[in-house]
Every structure is written in structure tokens, then in C-alpha cells.
Amino acid sequence: MTIRNGLIILILPLLCFLLPLAAGAKGVTGTDLTTTNNLSRSRIQVCKVNVKDAASKRTVSQRIGDSKSAAGQTLGDAIGSSGPPQALVTDLRYWSNPDYTRIVITLDREVTFTPHKLRCDNQVSLPERIYIDFAGARIAPGVKDVSIGDGLLKSARVGQYRPDVVRVVLDIENIRDYKIFPLSDPFRIVIDVKGERKTEISRLEDTIQAPRSEPVPAKEPVRFERENTGNKFKPAKIRRIVVDPGHGGHDPGAMGADGLREKDIVLSIGLKLARQLKEQLGVDVVMTRSTDVFIPLEERTAIANKVNADLFLSIHANASLNKSASGIETYYLNLTKSDKAARVAARENNTSLEKVGLLQNILFDLMANYKINDSARLADNVQKSLHGKLDKKFGGIKNLGVKQGPFYVLVGATMPSILVETAFVSNDHDAELLTDNDYQEATAAGILEGVRGYIKELH
Numbered sequence: 502m503t504i505r506n507g508l509i510i511l512i513l514p515l516l517c518f519l520l521p522l523a524a525g526a527k528g529v530t531g532t533d534l535t536t537t538n539n540l541s542r543s544r545i546q547v548c549k550v551n552v553k554d555a556a557s558k559r560t561v562s563q564r565i566g567d568s569k570s571a572a573g574q575t576l577g578d579a580i581g582s583s584g585p586p587q588a589l590v591t592d593l594r595y596w597s598n599p600d601y602t603r604i605v606i607t608l609d610r611e612v613t614f615t616p617h618k619l620r621c622d623n624q625v626s627l628p629e630r631i632y633i634d635f636a637g638a639r640i641a642p643g644v645k646d647v648s649i650g651d652g653l654l655k656s657a658r659v660g661q662y663r664p665d666v667v668r669v670v671l672d673i674e675n676i677r678d679y680k681i682f683p684l685s686d687p688f689r690i691v692i693d694v695k696g697e698r699k700t701e702i703s704r705l706e707d708t709i710q711a712p713r714s715e716p717v718p719a720k721e722p723v724r725f726e727r728e729n730t731g732n733k734f735k736p737a738k739i740r741r742i743v744v745d746p747g748h749g750g751h752d753p754g755a756m757g758a759d760g761l762r763e764k765d766i767v768l769s770i771g772l773k774l775a776r777q778l779k780e781q782l783g784v785d786v787v788m789t790r791s792t793d794v795f796i797p798l799e800e801r802t803a804i805a806n807k808v809n810a811d812l813f814l815s816i817h818a819n820a821s822l823n824k825s826a827s828g829i830e831t832y833y834l835n836l837t838k839s840d841k842a843a844r845v846a847a848r849e850n851n852t853s854l855e856k857v858g859l860l861q862n863i864l865f866d867l868m869a870n871y872k873i874n875d876s877a878r879l880a881d882n883v884q885k886s887l888h889g890k891l892d893k894k895f896g897g898i899k900n901l902g903v904k905q906g907p908f909y910v911l912v913g914a915t916m917p918s919i920l921v922e923t924a925f926v927s928n929d930h931d932a933e934l935l936t937d938n939d940y941q942e943a944t945a946a947g948i949l950e951g952v953r954g955y956i957k958e959l960h
């Protein structure tokens with residue numbers, strides 16, 4: 502400890518950019534987040550987050566990491582050269598949405614993290630701020646502070662607070678509440694911040710996307726522009742639809758026999774759906790991906806919010822350990838008590854059942870502005886017409902119905918949004934259908950008819 506403290510005393514004056522971060526640590530005048538931040542402790546595994554609720558305050562205990570996994574790295578181990586290799590903070594991004602701002606901090610492996618909230622400190626002119634410490638981590642080259650200025654947050658700053666601790670500080674302008682949630686593969690922390698903006702978000706259009714600090718595949722949404730559709734059906738209220746083929750890139754999704762991959766099936770169906778929606782409904786269609794690239798879950802809804810989409814359709818294929826399981830089901834975002842739905846959500850969230858439970862704990866707050874009734878109606882229309890069309894054409898298709906579940910890809914969507922499980926890649930008969938071009942076209946047509954039915958109900 503003495504050696505480390507001595508190092509910090511030597512390093513701090515030399516690295517002036519660390520001073521605001523250091524001042525932040527001194528300026529603790531009150532915390533909404535109770536955390537274990539004592540470096541003398543050998544293990545930091547649990548952080549307790551006091552979450553503000555509209556009606557009352559309640560405490561959510563987040564168990565972060567797993568002592569049996571790489572995440573079980575201890576602070577004691579991380580300090581000193583003999584410890585395991587340090588994690589790298591590889592990316593710091595944000596999205597400003599009408600209802601909230603989302604910050605995502607990505608690392609190359611799972612680490613323990615401890616969030617804190619500090620009130621403003623007038624003595625050293627520091628605003629109210631949230632900071633998160635990442636134990637056993639260093640900053641990758643190119644990761645820089647970002648200026649946000651969207652009415653909720655002023656900026657997000659990243660610094661090497663100690664040789665083995667990265668600190669990310671969010672300078673608050675005016676927020677009411679925030680939620681923190683970890684996601685896997687790559688490991689990342691998502692912070693959704695809510696509040697009343699004094700500035701109209703539409704005026705901030707140019708600053709919505711923070712520059713990426715790491716080279717990544719091109720991720721610009723592919724837009725199918727509306728054509729002159731003559732006398733074709735013209736919806737009054739639905740002008741732009743986001744089609745979201747699940748998974749992609751290093752994430753194959755569910756795997757079936759003979760190398761069948763969910764990511765390929767749903768991309769093929771998604772492209773057909775995009776074309777049909779454009780041609781038959783005359784709407785703009787934006788795809789979250791139109792090639793085999795990885796798009797993080799939290800970015801998919803961010804794309805939909807950014808382009809002001811009116812509907813969000815996430816396309817997936819199901820899987821089960823029970824090889825006889827087959828059929829079609831459609832989900833919308835909500836808490837669930839069903840083990841089956843929780844398992845589907847765990848798979849689609851790329852996480853464990855335990856973390857689905859954690860998401861359920863904070864989901865109620867994350868869903869404050871979610872269009873739950875509209876999403877349920879959309880899911881109902883799509884499920885009915887999709888099953889009806891496929892059963893009529895192919896026969897023997899099981900209708901598993903409309904269900905609710907904690908799907909992270911739908912969290913933060915500000916428009917009606919659903920997740921369609923088209924069929925089971927784990928079932929031999931379903932898998933054969935899923936690879937059939939006619940079945941894929943009919944699946945796209947069934948979803949389109951459901952969207953059409955939903956739009957008609959709006960009139």
C-alpha cells in the first residue's frame with residue numbers, strides 16, 4: 502500500500518488531466534450509490550445501487566462478476582506486476598435520445614466495477630457527477646473524453662485514476678435518475694440517464710453519435726428510401742420502420758444441425774422483409790444490419806431512436822434443448838414469470854439466467870416510456886398473421902402465441918417494438934423450413950401483414 506500511495510503522489514502532479522478526477526474523489530458530499538470501494542479489501546464483487554423509484558426508494562443489489570470466472574479477478578491480484586493481465590477499456594460512446602441518454606463503456610474482458618454519485622462541489626467548481634471505477638483496467642490507446650452537452654450530461658471523461666483503476670466520470674447537467682446494467686461479449690456497462698432536457702434534442706442531431714475510438718466494421722444503417730408508390734397503401738402514422746436481424750459477426754445466435762446459424766437465417770428474412778415493407782407499404786425502412794456484422798444490442802434500439810422510427814421489428818430464430826420444440830412466438834418487452842421466456846431472453850441477451858433476473862429487477866424503471874400497449878397490439882397482429890400465413894402454406898406450424906420477456910434489445914426503444922422468434926433452428930423440420938427460400942419469403946410476408954393490420958387499427 503505504501504509503495505502504491507507513493508507512486509500516486511508522484512504521478513498525480515505530472516498528469517494534470519487526472520486532477521479533476523482526483524478532485525472528484527475528494528468531493529464526496531453524499532452518495533446515492535452505496536458501493537464497496539475500499540482498496541484494502543481483497544475482493545470487490547458486490548455493489549449496491551440505491552435506485553430511485555417514482556413512488557419510493559428501493560435497493561437493488563447487483564452481484565457483478567463471478568468468483569469462478571475471469572471476472573472473479575480481485576483487486577489484490579490486479580495490483581502489482583505479478584497479477585493477471587489488465588483489462589482494457591476499449592470504447593466510450595453515447596447516444597442522446599429524446600427520453601434518455603445512453604452511455605456505453607466497453608472493455609476487452611469482464612472486470613468488477615463500482616459506481617458512485619457525487620453531489621456538486623462548489624468549493625472546487627465541480628458539477629454533480631457519476632463516476633464508475635473499473636478495477637484491474639487500463640485505457641486503450643485512442644479512447645478519449647467525449648463532450649455531450651445534450652441537456653442531461655455535459656461530458657463523459659475517462660482517466661487512469663490509479664495504475665490499476667480506470668475511472669469514467671459523467672458530468673451531470675440535469676438528470677432525474679439513472680440505471681446501470683452490464684452486458685456480455687464484449688463486456689460493457691450501459692448507463693441510461695433520464696431527466697428533463699432544457700434543450701430540444703432535435704437541435705442536437707449532429708452531435709448524437711460520438712466518434713468511435715476503435716476500428717469497427719461499417720455500421721451505418723442501410724436505408725431503403727421510400728419510392729413513389731402511386732396508389733399503393735400509404736399509412737398515415739407509420740412512416741419509418743426499423744428491421745433488426747438479430748446477432749451477426751462473431752455472434753452466430755442459435756446454432757442448428759449442419760452448421761445452420763441463426764444470424765444467416767434472420768439476415769435473409771430481414772432483407773426480404775425490408776424489401777416487402779418498402780414495396781407494399783411504401784414506408785422508409787432502416788436496417789440495423791444488412792451484412793454479417795456484429796451490432797451490440799444497445800446500439801440497435803439507439804439506431805431506431807436516432808432515425809425516429811415508428812416501429813422496431815427484431816427478427817430471430819428460436820432454439821431449445823428439447824429437439825421436438827417447434828413453432829412461432831412473438832415477444833414484447835415486459836417482466837416475465839415464465840421460465841421458458843426467461844431462458845429465451847437469456848439466450849437473446851447473450852447472458853445468464855442470473856443476469857436476466859438482475860435485468861428484471863431494474864426493468865420496471867427502464868421501461869418508464871416504453872409503449873407497452875402498442876407493442877402488445879403489434880405483437881398480436883404479427884403473431885396472428887405470421888402463423889396464419891405459414892400454417893396455411895406449409896401446414897403443421899405451431900402457434901406458441903404472444904409472450905412477454907426481458908429482452909435487452911428492446912430496452913430503450915421509444916416506439917412500439919417486438920421480437921419475432923420465427924421458428925426453431927434446433928428442430929429438424931423447422932430448420933429445413935427456415936432454409937427454404939419460399940418459407941423465408943412467406944415469413945416476411947406474414948410479418949408485413951401483421952404490421953399492416955396494426956396500422957389499420959390506428960385509423
Ligand SMILES: [Zn+2]
Pocket residue numbers: 747748754755763816817818849
Ligand atoms: Zn436471436
